[in-house]
Amino acid sequence: MQNEIASLNGILQLKLRGKKVEFSSSRSIEKYYKENNVTLSSEKDYLELVHPEDISKIENLLTRLRSNQVHESQIEYRILSKKMKTSWVLAHLNFYPSKKDETFTIKANQLDITFLKNHKTQLQRSNKELEQFAYVISHDLQSPIRQIWTYSEIIESKLDRETNSNLLPYLKSIQKTSQHMKQLTQDLLELCQIGRSELNFSVVNPQEVIESAKNILINEIKDSQAQINIIAKELPLKMTANERYLTDIFVNLFSNSIKYKKENSSPFIQIDYSLENNLHCFTIIDHGKGIPVNLQNKLFKIFKRGNKKQLGSVAGIGIGLSTVKKIIEIHKGEITIDPNFTDGAKFQFYIPVI
Secondary structure, three states: OOOOOOOOOEEEEEEEEOOEEEEEEOHHHHHHHHHOOOOOOOHHHHHOOEOOOOHHHHHHHHHHHHOOOOOEEEEEEEEEOOOOOEEEEEEEEEEEEOOOOOOEEEEEEEEEOHHHHHHHHHHHHHHHHHHHHHHHHHHHHHHHHHHHHHHHHHHHHHOOOOOOHHHHHHHHHHHHHHHHHHHHHHHHHHHHHOOOOOOOOEEEOHHHHHHHHHHHOHHHHHHHOOEEEEOOOOOOOOEEEOHHHHHHHHHHHHHHHHHOOOOOOOOEEEEEEEEEOOEEEEEEEEOOOOOOHHHHOOOOOOOOOOOHHHHOOOOOOOOHHHHHHHHHHHOOOEEEEOOOOOOOEEEEEEEEOO
16 A cells, blocks of 8 residues: 555445445545545545535435436546645446345546646636637727728729829729728627627527528629528427527528539529437538538638639638537537538538427
Protein backbone atom coordinates (compact mmCIF):
# COMPACT_ATOMS: atom_id res chain seq x y z
CA MET A 1 0.00 0.00 0.00
CA GLN A 2 2.95 2.34 0.64
CA ASN A 3 3.87 2.25 -3.07
CA GLU A 4 0.31 2.99 -4.17
CA ILE A 5 -0.15 6.46 -5.71
CA ALA A 6 -2.90 8.54 -4.13
CA SER A 7 -5.54 9.34 -6.71
CA LEU A 8 -9.27 9.43 -7.35
CA ASN A 9 -9.01 6.76 -10.05
CA GLY A 10 -10.23 3.37 -9.00
CA ILE A 11 -13.21 1.30 -7.83
CA LEU A 12 -15.71 1.79 -5.01
CA GLN A 13 -18.00 -1.01 -3.91
CA LEU A 14 -21.05 -1.29 -1.66
CA LYS A 15 -22.25 -4.77 -0.73
CA LEU A 16 -25.64 -4.80 0.96
CA ARG A 17 -27.51 -7.60 2.73
CA GLY A 18 -30.53 -6.30 4.61
CA LYS A 19 -29.27 -3.51 6.88
CA LYS A 20 -25.69 -4.72 6.75
CA VAL A 21 -23.42 -2.72 4.46
CA GLU A 22 -19.87 -3.61 3.47
CA PHE A 23 -17.79 -0.86 1.88
CA SER A 24 -14.52 -1.27 -0.01
CA SER A 25 -12.40 0.85 -2.30
CA SER A 26 -9.19 0.83 -4.33
CA ARG A 27 -6.00 1.54 -2.38
CA SER A 28 -5.27 4.60 -4.49
CA ILE A 29 -8.58 6.18 -3.39
CA GLU A 30 -8.02 5.14 0.25
CA LYS A 31 -4.60 6.80 0.18
CA TYR A 32 -6.07 9.99 -1.33
CA TYR A 33 -8.60 10.19 1.50
CA LYS A 34 -5.95 9.39 4.13
CA GLU A 35 -3.81 12.28 2.84
CA ASN A 36 -6.88 14.47 3.36
CA ASN A 37 -7.34 13.28 6.97
CA VAL A 38 -10.25 10.91 6.28
CA THR A 39 -10.10 7.18 7.02
CA LEU A 40 -12.15 5.66 4.21
CA SER A 41 -14.16 2.76 5.58
CA SER A 42 -17.79 3.60 4.80
CA GLU A 43 -20.11 5.40 2.41
CA LYS A 44 -20.41 8.23 4.94
CA ASP A 45 -16.60 8.66 4.99
CA TYR A 46 -16.52 8.91 1.22
CA LEU A 47 -19.11 11.69 1.19
CA GLU A 48 -17.01 13.77 3.58
CA LEU A 49 -14.84 15.06 0.71
CA VAL A 50 -17.65 15.38 -1.82
CA HIS A 51 -18.61 18.97 -2.61
CA PRO A 52 -21.66 19.92 -0.47
CA GLU A 53 -23.66 20.87 -3.57
CA ASP A 54 -23.14 17.40 -5.09
CA ILE A 55 -23.89 15.17 -2.10
CA SER A 56 -27.66 15.06 -2.64
CA LYS A 57 -27.42 13.91 -6.27
CA ILE A 58 -25.06 11.06 -5.24
CA GLU A 59 -27.40 10.03 -2.41
CA ASN A 60 -30.41 10.17 -4.74
CA LEU A 61 -28.67 7.98 -7.31
CA LEU A 62 -27.63 5.44 -4.67
CA THR A 63 -31.23 5.34 -3.40
CA ARG A 64 -32.49 4.60 -6.93
CA LEU A 65 -29.87 1.88 -7.37
CA ARG A 66 -30.70 0.30 -4.01
CA SER A 67 -34.43 0.28 -4.80
CA ASN A 68 -33.68 -1.39 -8.14
CA GLN A 69 -35.09 1.56 -10.14
CA VAL A 70 -31.98 1.69 -12.31
CA HIS A 71 -29.25 -0.88 -12.94
CA GLU A 72 -26.63 1.36 -14.50
CA SER A 73 -25.89 5.07 -14.39
CA GLN A 74 -23.19 7.68 -14.78
CA ILE A 75 -22.57 10.79 -12.71
CA GLU A 76 -20.10 13.69 -12.50
CA TYR A 77 -19.34 15.38 -9.19
CA ARG A 78 -16.68 17.32 -7.32
CA ILE A 79 -14.25 16.25 -4.59
CA LEU A 80 -12.66 18.80 -2.25
CA SER A 81 -9.18 18.31 -0.78
CA LYS A 82 -8.08 19.68 2.62
CA LYS A 83 -6.60 22.65 0.74
CA MET A 84 -10.05 23.22 -0.82
CA LYS A 85 -8.73 22.22 -4.23
CA THR A 86 -11.57 21.01 -6.43
CA SER A 87 -11.27 17.79 -8.43
CA TRP A 88 -13.86 16.46 -10.84
CA VAL A 89 -14.80 12.77 -10.87
CA LEU A 90 -16.73 10.76 -13.43
CA ALA A 91 -18.25 7.63 -11.90
CA HIS A 92 -19.93 4.78 -13.75
CA LEU A 93 -22.17 2.80 -11.40
CA ASN A 94 -23.59 -0.69 -11.86
CA PHE A 95 -26.12 -2.66 -9.81
CA TYR A 96 -25.47 -6.40 -9.39
CA PRO A 97 -28.15 -8.50 -7.60
CA SER A 98 -27.09 -11.88 -6.25
CA LYS A 99 -28.72 -14.97 -7.76
CA LYS A 100 -28.25 -16.90 -4.51
CA ASP A 101 -29.69 -14.61 -1.85
CA GLU A 102 -30.94 -11.05 -1.25
CA THR A 103 -27.43 -9.62 -1.34
CA PHE A 104 -26.69 -7.03 -4.01
CA THR A 105 -23.64 -5.01 -4.92
CA ILE A 106 -23.20 -1.47 -6.24
CA LYS A 107 -19.87 -1.01 -7.99
CA ALA A 108 -18.55 2.37 -9.12
CA ASN A 109 -15.64 2.76 -11.52
CA GLN A 110 -14.48 6.32 -11.09
CA LEU A 111 -12.07 8.46 -13.06
CA ASP A 112 -10.48 11.81 -12.24
CA ILE A 113 -11.53 14.12 -15.11
CA THR A 114 -10.26 17.39 -13.61
CA PHE A 115 -7.76 17.96 -16.42
CA LEU A 116 -10.48 17.48 -19.07
CA LYS A 117 -12.92 19.72 -17.21
CA ASN A 118 -10.38 22.52 -16.84
CA HIS A 119 -9.45 22.37 -20.51
CA LYS A 120 -13.13 22.32 -21.49
CA THR A 121 -13.70 25.43 -19.39
CA GLN A 122 -10.69 27.16 -20.94
CA LEU A 123 -11.87 26.20 -24.44
CA GLN A 124 -15.38 27.53 -23.75
CA ARG A 125 -13.89 30.77 -22.42
CA SER A 126 -11.67 31.13 -25.49
CA ASN A 127 -14.57 30.44 -27.84
CA LYS A 128 -16.67 33.02 -26.03
CA GLU A 129 -13.89 35.61 -26.30
CA LEU A 130 -13.47 34.85 -30.02
CA GLU A 131 -17.21 35.21 -30.59
CA GLN A 132 -17.19 38.51 -28.72
CA PHE A 133 -14.22 39.70 -30.78
CA ALA A 134 -15.95 38.70 -34.03
CA TYR A 135 -19.14 40.41 -32.91
CA VAL A 136 -17.37 43.71 -32.11
CA ILE A 137 -15.29 43.65 -35.31
CA SER A 138 -18.23 42.84 -37.59
CA HIS A 139 -20.40 45.46 -35.87
CA ASP A 140 -17.78 48.22 -35.96
CA LEU A 141 -16.77 47.54 -39.57
CA GLN A 142 -20.22 48.24 -40.97
CA SER A 143 -19.95 52.03 -40.67
CA PRO A 144 -16.61 52.47 -42.54
CA ILE A 145 -17.76 50.02 -45.23
CA ARG A 146 -20.90 52.10 -45.77
CA GLN A 147 -18.75 55.24 -46.02
CA ILE A 148 -16.46 53.67 -48.65
CA TRP A 149 -19.52 52.70 -50.71
CA THR A 150 -21.11 56.14 -50.33
CA TYR A 151 -17.96 58.11 -51.19
CA SER A 152 -17.28 55.94 -54.24
CA GLU A 153 -20.80 56.69 -55.51
CA ILE A 154 -20.31 60.43 -54.90
CA ILE A 155 -17.01 60.38 -56.81
CA GLU A 156 -18.63 58.42 -59.65
CA SER A 157 -21.48 60.94 -59.91
CA LYS A 158 -19.08 63.88 -60.13
CA LEU A 159 -16.67 62.36 -62.63
CA ASP A 160 -16.59 63.53 -66.19
CA ARG A 161 -17.27 60.15 -67.77
CA GLU A 162 -15.64 61.10 -71.05
CA THR A 163 -12.33 62.34 -69.70
CA ASN A 164 -12.15 59.94 -66.71
CA SER A 165 -13.62 56.78 -68.22
CA ASN A 166 -10.49 54.85 -67.27
CA LEU A 167 -11.31 55.44 -63.56
CA LEU A 168 -14.82 54.00 -63.69
CA PRO A 169 -13.77 50.30 -63.57
CA TYR A 170 -11.79 51.00 -60.40
CA LEU A 171 -14.80 52.67 -58.76
CA LYS A 172 -17.03 49.75 -59.76
CA SER A 173 -14.47 47.38 -58.25
CA ILE A 174 -14.48 49.38 -54.98
CA GLN A 175 -18.28 49.26 -54.86
CA LYS A 176 -18.37 45.52 -55.56
CA THR A 177 -15.77 44.83 -52.87
CA SER A 178 -17.64 47.07 -50.41
CA GLN A 179 -20.84 45.16 -51.08
CA HIS A 180 -19.04 41.87 -50.47
CA MET A 181 -17.58 43.18 -47.21
CA LYS A 182 -20.99 44.45 -46.12
CA GLN A 183 -22.51 41.01 -46.68
CA LEU A 184 -19.60 39.36 -44.90
CA THR A 185 -19.90 41.55 -41.79
CA GLN A 186 -23.69 41.14 -41.69
CA ASP A 187 -23.43 37.35 -41.93
CA LEU A 188 -20.66 37.24 -39.33
CA LEU A 189 -22.70 39.45 -37.00
CA GLU A 190 -25.71 37.16 -37.41
CA LEU A 191 -23.57 34.09 -36.69
CA CYS A 192 -22.17 35.66 -33.52
CA GLN A 193 -25.62 36.64 -32.28
CA ILE A 194 -26.96 33.08 -32.41
CA GLY A 195 -27.25 31.77 -28.86
CA ARG A 196 -26.08 35.02 -27.22
CA SER A 197 -29.48 35.48 -25.61
CA GLU A 198 -31.86 32.93 -24.12
CA LEU A 199 -33.48 30.81 -26.81
CA ASN A 200 -37.28 30.92 -26.70
CA PHE A 201 -39.03 27.85 -28.05
CA SER A 202 -42.64 27.87 -29.16
CA VAL A 203 -45.06 25.71 -31.12
CA VAL A 204 -44.67 26.59 -34.80
CA ASN A 205 -46.23 25.42 -38.06
CA PRO A 206 -43.45 24.24 -40.46
CA GLN A 207 -45.60 25.05 -43.50
CA GLU A 208 -45.92 28.67 -42.35
CA VAL A 209 -42.19 28.82 -41.57
CA ILE A 210 -41.33 27.67 -45.10
CA GLU A 211 -43.70 30.28 -46.57
CA SER A 212 -42.04 32.98 -44.42
CA ALA A 213 -38.63 31.92 -45.75
CA LYS A 214 -39.92 32.13 -49.32
CA ASN A 215 -41.33 35.61 -48.66
CA ILE A 216 -37.96 36.79 -47.33
CA LEU A 217 -36.34 35.58 -50.57
CA ILE A 218 -39.16 36.76 -52.83
CA ASN A 219 -36.88 38.95 -54.98
CA GLU A 220 -34.25 36.23 -55.42
CA ILE A 221 -36.94 33.68 -56.24
CA LYS A 222 -38.54 36.01 -58.78
CA ASP A 223 -35.28 37.03 -60.45
CA SER A 224 -34.04 33.43 -60.77
CA GLN A 225 -37.51 31.98 -61.51
CA ALA A 226 -36.90 29.43 -58.78
CA GLN A 227 -39.44 26.72 -57.98
CA ILE A 228 -39.69 25.60 -54.36
CA ASN A 229 -42.01 22.62 -53.93
CA ILE A 230 -43.01 20.53 -50.93
CA ILE A 231 -42.96 16.87 -52.00
CA ALA A 232 -43.67 15.39 -48.56
CA LYS A 233 -47.03 13.61 -48.26
CA GLU A 234 -47.68 15.83 -45.28
CA LEU A 235 -45.81 18.20 -43.00
CA PRO A 236 -46.46 18.22 -39.26
CA LEU A 237 -49.04 20.81 -38.25
CA LYS A 238 -46.83 21.82 -35.36
CA MET A 239 -43.38 21.33 -33.88
CA THR A 240 -41.45 22.97 -31.06
CA ALA A 241 -38.61 25.24 -32.15
CA ASN A 242 -37.42 28.82 -32.23
CA GLU A 243 -39.48 30.24 -35.09
CA ARG A 244 -36.99 32.91 -36.20
CA TYR A 245 -34.05 30.51 -36.26
CA LEU A 246 -36.04 27.74 -37.99
CA THR A 247 -36.95 30.29 -40.66
CA ASP A 248 -33.25 31.23 -40.98
CA ILE A 249 -32.40 27.57 -41.67
CA PHE A 250 -34.73 27.44 -44.66
CA VAL A 251 -33.70 30.93 -45.86
CA ASN A 252 -30.02 29.95 -45.89
CA LEU A 253 -30.59 26.58 -47.57
CA PHE A 254 -32.94 28.03 -50.20
CA SER A 255 -30.57 30.95 -50.83
CA ASN A 256 -27.68 28.53 -51.23
CA SER A 257 -29.63 26.49 -53.77
CA ILE A 258 -30.59 29.60 -55.76
CA LYS A 259 -27.03 30.92 -55.71
CA TYR A 260 -25.50 27.66 -56.95
CA LYS A 261 -28.01 26.80 -59.66
CA LYS A 262 -26.91 25.24 -62.90
CA GLU A 263 -25.98 27.58 -65.73
CA ASN A 264 -28.88 28.61 -67.98
CA SER A 265 -31.51 26.93 -65.82
CA SER A 266 -33.89 27.95 -63.05
CA PRO A 267 -33.38 26.61 -59.51
CA PHE A 268 -35.64 23.64 -58.68
CA ILE A 269 -35.84 22.96 -54.93
CA GLN A 270 -37.77 20.15 -53.25
CA ILE A 271 -38.67 19.78 -49.57
CA ASP A 272 -39.37 16.38 -48.03
CA TYR A 273 -40.21 15.42 -44.45
CA SER A 274 -40.37 12.31 -42.29
CA LEU A 275 -40.57 11.47 -38.59
CA GLU A 276 -37.72 9.15 -37.63
CA ASN A 277 -36.84 7.91 -34.13
CA ASN A 278 -38.59 10.85 -32.49
CA LEU A 279 -36.78 13.28 -34.78
CA HIS A 280 -38.22 15.75 -37.28
CA CYS A 281 -36.26 15.03 -40.48
CA PHE A 282 -36.35 17.71 -43.21
CA THR A 283 -34.72 17.06 -46.58
CA ILE A 284 -33.83 19.90 -48.96
CA ILE A 285 -32.98 18.78 -52.48
CA ASP A 286 -31.83 21.06 -55.25
CA HIS A 287 -30.80 20.15 -58.77
CA GLY A 288 -28.00 22.67 -59.05
CA LYS A 289 -24.24 22.42 -59.38
CA GLY A 290 -23.86 20.19 -56.33
CA ILE A 291 -20.99 20.16 -53.85
CA PRO A 292 -17.60 18.71 -54.88
CA VAL A 293 -16.73 15.69 -52.75
CA ASN A 294 -13.48 17.30 -51.54
CA LEU A 295 -15.50 20.22 -50.10
CA GLN A 296 -18.21 18.27 -48.30
CA ASN A 297 -16.27 17.62 -45.09
CA LYS A 298 -15.49 21.38 -44.83
CA LEU A 299 -18.92 22.59 -45.81
CA PHE A 300 -20.20 23.67 -42.39
CA LYS A 301 -16.97 25.30 -41.19
CA ILE A 302 -16.87 29.08 -41.14
CA PHE A 303 -15.09 30.73 -44.10
CA LYS A 304 -14.63 27.34 -45.80
CA ARG A 305 -16.10 28.00 -49.22
CA GLY A 306 -15.76 26.87 -52.76
CA ASN A 307 -13.82 29.00 -55.21
CA LYS A 308 -14.89 29.95 -58.73
CA LYS A 309 -12.97 27.07 -60.27
CA GLN A 310 -14.84 24.57 -58.09
CA LEU A 311 -18.31 26.13 -58.13
CA GLY A 312 -18.36 28.17 -61.33
CA SER A 313 -18.96 31.89 -61.53
CA VAL A 314 -20.23 32.21 -57.94
CA ALA A 315 -17.97 31.82 -54.91
CA GLY A 316 -19.61 31.93 -51.51
CA ILE A 317 -18.73 33.92 -48.41
CA GLY A 318 -18.57 30.79 -46.27
CA ILE A 319 -20.85 31.72 -43.36
CA GLY A 320 -24.39 30.70 -44.37
CA LEU A 321 -24.04 26.95 -43.76
CA SER A 322 -22.05 27.60 -40.56
CA THR A 323 -25.04 29.61 -39.35
CA VAL A 324 -27.41 26.76 -40.25
CA LYS A 325 -25.26 24.21 -38.39
CA LYS A 326 -25.04 26.39 -35.28
CA ILE A 327 -28.82 26.96 -35.20
CA ILE A 328 -29.54 23.25 -35.58
CA GLU A 329 -27.01 22.34 -32.85
CA ILE A 330 -28.70 24.83 -30.51
CA HIS A 331 -31.89 22.83 -31.17
CA LYS A 332 -29.91 19.67 -30.19
CA GLY A 333 -30.11 18.50 -33.80
CA GLU A 334 -27.80 17.63 -36.67
CA ILE A 335 -27.37 18.48 -40.37
CA THR A 336 -25.75 16.29 -43.01
CA ILE A 337 -25.20 16.29 -46.77
CA ASP A 338 -25.79 13.12 -48.78
CA PRO A 339 -22.43 12.29 -50.45
CA ASN A 340 -24.09 9.82 -52.81
CA PHE A 341 -26.54 12.32 -54.32
CA THR A 342 -25.22 13.42 -57.71
CA ASP A 343 -28.05 15.50 -59.19
CA GLY A 344 -27.27 18.66 -57.21
CA ALA A 345 -27.15 18.83 -53.41
CA LYS A 346 -29.22 16.99 -50.80
CA PHE A 347 -29.22 18.33 -47.24
CA GLN A 348 -30.97 16.63 -44.33
CA PHE A 349 -31.43 18.16 -40.91
CA TYR A 350 -32.87 16.59 -37.80
CA ILE A 351 -34.51 18.33 -34.85
CA PRO A 352 -35.69 16.33 -31.80
CA VAL A 353 -39.41 16.16 -31.08
CA ILE A 354 -40.12 18.04 -27.85
